Amino acid sequence: MTTLVDPPSVTSTFRIGQLLSDTRYRSYTFQFIALIAIIAFLAFIGGNLARNLADAGLNISYAFLGQQAGYDISQRPIAYTSTDTHGRAAIVGLMNTLIVAFLGCVLATILGVIAGVLRLSKNWLVAKLMSFYVEIFRNVPVLIWILIIFFIFTAAMPAPRDFRGDDPAASMLFGAFAFTNRGVFFPWPIWGPGSWVVVLTFFASIAGMIGYRRYAKMKLFQEGVMLPTFWPSIAILFLPAILMQIVMGSPITLEYPELRGFNFQGGNVALGSLLGLWLALSIYTGAFIAENVRAGILAISKGQTEAAAALGLRPNRIMSLVVLPQALRVIIPPLISQYLNITKNSSLAIAVGYMDLTGTLGGITLLQTGRAIEAVLLLMLFYLIVSLSISLVMNIYNNSVKLKER
Amino acid sequence: MSTSHTEAFVQKAPIPPSEPPATERGFVKWLRENLFSSWFNSILTLLAIYCIYLVAVPAATWFGNGVWYAESIRDCRDILQGQLGGCFAVLVDRWDHLLFGFNYPPEDYWRPTLAAILLVAAALPIMFTNPGMMQRAFFYAAGGLAVFTLAAWGLDALFDEQPFNPLMGFVMAIVLGGVSIFVPRKFLLIYSGLYPFIAYFLLWGGSLWLPLTVLAVILATAGVFVLVSGKIDLEVRRIVAGVVGVIAAIGLGYLLWQGAWELIYIADSVGTDGVVNSITFVVCWLLSVFMFLFFLPMAGFVGYAIFNSAEDGGLVSVASALMFLIAATYGIAPAAEFLNSIIAIELTEIASRQMGGFMLNMILGTVCVALSIPLGIVLALGRQSNMPLIKGVCVIFIEFVRGVPLITLLFVANVMLAYFLPPGNTFDLILRVIIMITMFSAAYIAEVIRGGLAALPRGQYEAADSLGLNYTQSMQLIILPQALKISIPGIVNVAVGLFKDTTLVSVISMFDTVGMIRGPIQQTTDWLGIYWELFGFAALLFFVVCYGISQYSQWLERQLATDRR
């Protein structure tokens, strides 16, 4: 054995070549070069922009948002007239986007879960039918579906005048719903005096139901007595409100649409564009969600079911206590990205004339004011905010359900 | 029983397998198990049958009563006389427009058709790595093409005054069939690499010399790279490195100097009115000072790095190849023109805006997917990087693009992108749309590939490191081949989604399939008010392609699952 020599010191004189070859400096060197390249790239882009704007005699300004819009929006959740500003029109559009996205998410989830579960059904015909639905909708562009379903709600529906006369060509569904080419008319509640009592009762019932379920669980945990939960919950939820409605003398009434002249009056109306967009987005996305649901259920290994069965759990409890909690872990992340897709695809509203944000800010406002850059940037910003908030929710959820592992 | 535990047992003869009991076999059992296993299932079955009845009967009537010969929708209505029936005459009348757009010269329809057939031949060797499987795929493609040509010929003779010439279809069917027997996969892959040039020539026309020159330049660039990286002596490489280093330093210095001035120009034109403008003004000035400070050291350093890489040949070969490419680019157009003046091989030039119909969807789909895969790989690697700046840029790009709808990006292509390009540029709409869609799908593909990269065990990176492979080598030889293989099904899914999304270009008034239907076809008085037939046809076209690809993707997934690993 040689004697232990003291190893030479690591710090030696700095050479320029170390910027590239030394792992301590290398990444800084690359990043510095990248930084310079990015600045140069942005400089050229920005220079082009400045030059092009100067040539066109334009500037970047968001003042147009305060100018009078001058166009009408037929579906408006808040008060809006053509004398309002472009900014307010954009807000109306924004709300319309959120409305159709929200409705779409709800319906798509329902359809998707049903189709996904039925696709795994032991019933051959039903399973095949659901596969057919999924494949047909997944493999055709959503724009084509939107146009087809929009067409069903406009051109293929009878005009309001067809509902007139003794022997009308068309009639209302259950005497309450009128499907016309101007939209679907449906009953709408009228909040009479005292209706707040009924509403309040209903909210109290929700609290009561939660309380009952807690109590049932406590009873199970502490005394080992299992109380029925399903029917009692439903009874607690609805009966008090219905009773209150009767006791108070029906403060909440429904107003039915009626044919007056050439159009329906009363009730409420959903335009064909909204319905077409909503249904098309829901059915289309439902097909994707069905696949996610199916994959989620299939992902839970048979061993889990068998283990639960071996412990003596009954099938529905296996589902609710063992399979579903695990399947949801698999299903929810892609489900949320499907929600994201609905929100983004709702921008196709422009194809059917539903005035969402893309139709107002990115459509008429852009055309009228010629403020292309500003309008498109604002448009993107909005969608980005929505997407990022949804992603944030997803990440929080993912972290909360992450399996605790070593 | 209790004694049996202690008794020794040895089997004398094995028990042969036997048939299951009669109730467990046959069609009745199938019916009982699959359709009527419980009262609930029976109700479901009946409900399903009723639903099918509700849809299928009218649909069959509508199709059966369909009118195929008519001049206009009024003719159709006259013929149908109030009966339920489709007016398929519109498809017959506007068949060409649906496929090729209304501006494409009819005498050149064979060009996109041929390009489509050749696309199949180019795609199959990539899709099927197993030669036997590929051979069979080619065989089926040839058969399919022959049948299709025959059917189309027959139908065309029925409907059209000037039936098309089926010669090309049959010849190509024979070619595909021949290929399946005689040509090994290796050569077909070379052909696949050449396909983009062939397709460009067929679709856009002009001189054949243009794509050929581009190809030659690309090959020469690769040649320069190989030459400098390994084939030449160290002495020569030192000289090359010196020259290339100096040129790179001068060129880069000039570029950065320009960039710095550009920043001052922006600051000047923004001015100092208002808060936003003032901030932009100050930032631009600061950045330009930064650039003025560093443009010389930076250029010098890059030059030095190139010069210094003569030993291992890494950077200098990339730099010289790049430099050659830039220089050669200027020579492409004149060279092609010159060659064409000697031997003219050309097809009628067809402008991008003349293209439409399903062809446009196909072009956008294939071009954008092909371009976005390399970009997606770069983005995915960037996002995996441990350098915060590079990672940050990639994350911002990916999340931004994934966060906005494609339609807003198409708006960018339509009304905004031109502002960011140099004044007087000649990018036409289709090119701008291709740029934006490529960026869009690259972000999604990057996420798919990131998943593939993450799925690789860390040990693969470590093994590559411990063998002494550098970053480029370990990525190129070890990591990417595996990560891409895992990612293929995901990439195919993105491709299908993208292909469907190409219909969105109809919103910015391009005449793809949907644009054709909603514009030039439905707007004419002849066919005003026709919906089902046209959109049904469009849906069918997309369904055939997308369903086919997604089935392929699922097959691939199963293959990967059972593959050697």
Add this chain to the structure above:
Amino acid sequence: MTDTTITPPSVDMHVNASQMKISDEIAIQIHAMNKWYGNFHVLRDINLTVNRGERIVICGPSGSGKSTLIRCINALEEHQRGSITVDGTLLSSDLKNIDKIRSEVGMCFQHFNLFPHLTILENCTLAPIYVRKTPKKDAEETAMYFLEKVKIPEQADKYPGQLSGGQQQRVAIARSLCMRPRIMLFDEPTSALDPEMIKEVLDTMIQLAEEGMTMLCVTHEMGFARQVANRVIFMDAGQIVEQNAPEPFFTNPQNDRTKLFLSQILGH
């Protein structure tokens, strides 16, 4: 699957440590080396000198830092303080340095880490071709030589997934050997293997040791340690607790932690 041609190592085949040549030349010298993962002090003041031809077995409870130690030697992990000198090359953050050391130090992993998309032969020729710039034909010859040495030349054209675990590990050893390393590091090479495959890998390692390869081996195969090692190092909590020749180490451990560890792994 397993090669039956090799007779099981028995007492009479026992290779005495003194029979193998150990030169005076220093192969690895680790001096006052420290490493942290964040705030966690994984390796504490490691001092170790390995002479050429030495065969060292490192053992210790999981999480004691033994894998980290040998991974530091070929710079798979970075150490923060102290120095590592391999074959006279001081391991620094310079890439050229790292490359040089990696091409002289071979490494085998617990999970083999063969490249599943390449054949056995390609696995073995990859690094010689791309790192050493060996012509392909020569690289293949070398690869076949080493594949024969680990007794699986007939598998050369198969893919790793088609081989058993033991075969894969032997290929991994051959892959490292193809780079003609002067030092081999083994990171628990047998712990991912089924019992019947452990022997074939250990046999290969013994063979390697007999040829005088400098080896650092993290393993719990105490039989292997007794037979082959000329020094056994026991690590716990990131420190070298005890090191000694195998006989005294196993028969007469000094430190309480060593005693406890040995009683746990040899107790049944």
